[in-house]
Amino acid sequence: MSTEPILPEDLERAIFEMAATHHPGMILALLRVAKRVYAWTEPILEQYRVVLVTPEANGRVVNVAGAALSNWEDAQFAQYVRHMWLDGNADLLSSPQALLRLTTNLTDLSVMGGVCVPALLPILCTMRLRRFTGCLWHLFGGIELIDLAHPALGSLTYLHILDALAENERIYxxxxxxxxxxxxxxxxxxxxxxxxxIFRICPRLEVFVVLYDADMDITLGEASQIDGVEDARLVLTAYPTDSAAWVRGACGRGDFWSAAEAFVARMRRRQIARPSPWMDN
Structure with missing residues (x-):
């Protein structure tokens, strides 16, 4: 079958873009129509690789462009989701666990609030997560139950712990x-x-970030208990960690991770003096 256009290109493009935007489950089929259609619709697919479930979205699954995904249960589409922010306070979502069971190709998951529960563990075992943000205490159902050797965590390279680390010896x-x-x-x-x-038992660690609330006026004196730790991998910073900041990182536009990596790299190259591990954002 010929894939040569029979309509004016601008009209044809508008039709395909409208179909992809309003029916994301069709994008995979549209990508195979022709090279020109691939070029038009592949950027739209990218918008659906990053999804959020937040109170602001009234518990709906929303793509990075802010569009509600009424058909997220389309398993063919769900397999293309790579990054998810799941806020447990968005209690209008009927089944967050059902959502996670469909998005098994996730590589980046942030779980907030009451949805971070032990029932997620067997679901996470079906994925190969590279990044995880959440409270381990809640995920395992108690401090004494935390098991960092659990297969659900075995593929992680980036871990953002929301627990109070100083109070959880079992973690560190x-x-x-x-x-x-x-x-x-x-x-x-x-x-x-x-x-x-941590540095002693984790020699492969490349970056260790201690985050402070970006809205607080933090001084080096307030972080004085870290004085005496001289390691180029240590970074202290006040950096936003809300869903908007997370979206920027998931879309490759920079987050505290990338900023810390660049900071450590500059320190290793001796491009800046290091009187302290403090990084301004």
Whole structure:
């Protein structure tokens, strides 16, 4: 069958773009129509690789362009989702676990609020997540139940822990159970001895970020308990970690991870003096 156009190109393009936008489940078929159609519709598919479920979206699944996905249950489409922000306060979503069962090709998952529960673990085992943000205490159902050797976490390279790390010795003493971990982030101050312990047991760690609330006026004095830790991989920063900042990172436009990586690289090349590990965003 010929794929030569029979309509004016601008009209043909408008038709295909409209079909892809309003019926994302059709995009995979449209990509195979012709090279010109692929060029028009593939960028639209990219918009659906990043999805959010937030209270602001009233519990709906929303793509990065803000469009609600009424047909997210189309398994053919769901397999192309790579990044998901799932807010447990978005309680209008009837079944977040059903959503995760369909999006098995996720590589990046942020789970907030009450949806972060042990029932997610067998679902995460079906994925090969590279990035995870969440509270391990909630994910495993208790401090004493946290198992960093669990297969659900075995492929992680980036881990952003929302637990109070200083209060969870079980976490920081067992981070070496994550065989591929290279990037670690924690929220707010961590005592220097704990950081030293983490670097000791995780020699493959490339970046360790201690995050502070971006809305707070943090000074180096307030982070003084980290004084004495001299390691080029350590980064302290006040950086936004809300869903909007996450979307920028998921779309390749930069986040605290990429900023910290660049900061550490400059330090290793001695391009900037390092009086402290503090990084301005």
């Amino acid at each position: 003493n067992n981070l070496n159970s994550l065989p591929k971990l290279t990037h670690l982030a924690v929220f707010e101050s961590v005592p220097g001895p704990i950081i030293t312990q």
